[in-house]
Amino acid sequence: MDPSSSSPGVARESFLADGHGSAEEPCIDVVVEDPRWHAAVPRVARLAQEAAEAALAEAGGAGGPVGGMVTVLLTDDRAVKRLNGLHRGKNKPTNVLSFPAEMPGLLGDIAVALGVVRREARAAGRPLHAHLAHLVAHGALHLAGYDHLHAGEARRMERAEARIMRRLALPNPWRGVA
Secondary structure, rough: OOOOOOOOEEEEEEHHHOOOOOOOOOEEEEEEEOOOHHHHHHOOHHHHHHHHHHHHHHHHHHHOOEEEEEEEEEHHHHHHHHHHHHHHHHOOOEEEEEEEEEOOOOOEEEEEEEEHHHHHHHHHHHHHHHHHHHHHHHHHHOOOOOOOOOHHHHHHHHHHHHHHHHHHOOOOOOOOOO
């Protein structure tokens, strides 16, 4: 995603932690590409920003938040399917994709698919806004270096996600999951 480009009619909101973004402070740019997000989740851009910010604070620990620019793209299944095919060789939509940056001051991009997230939330009996916050936090943790390829890494990431959701006053996504 190119943070400098924007399509007509696409809502774009930048949220600068403490009023500025830098290598030490996070800057969260939320792009609402699919306007259906606004109807689905009240204050969707603010929620995405808060979830990403909470994840970067969690990843930074006592040393302060992980800093850098993050773009969160709230889009549709078709766009995420295209990104998933181009970057992962998988010809299907997924809930969230993370693209770490390789430039100083940039952490990377997160893309979230409305249809997939809506279906997953409904199937799990979770509020859509809580599932979105969890997935944005999950993506931001990936940008901060977390992963879940191995059991120990997965447990560490799940615990971090539970703490983030508690910080956001939202339900633990892992409670009741076998």
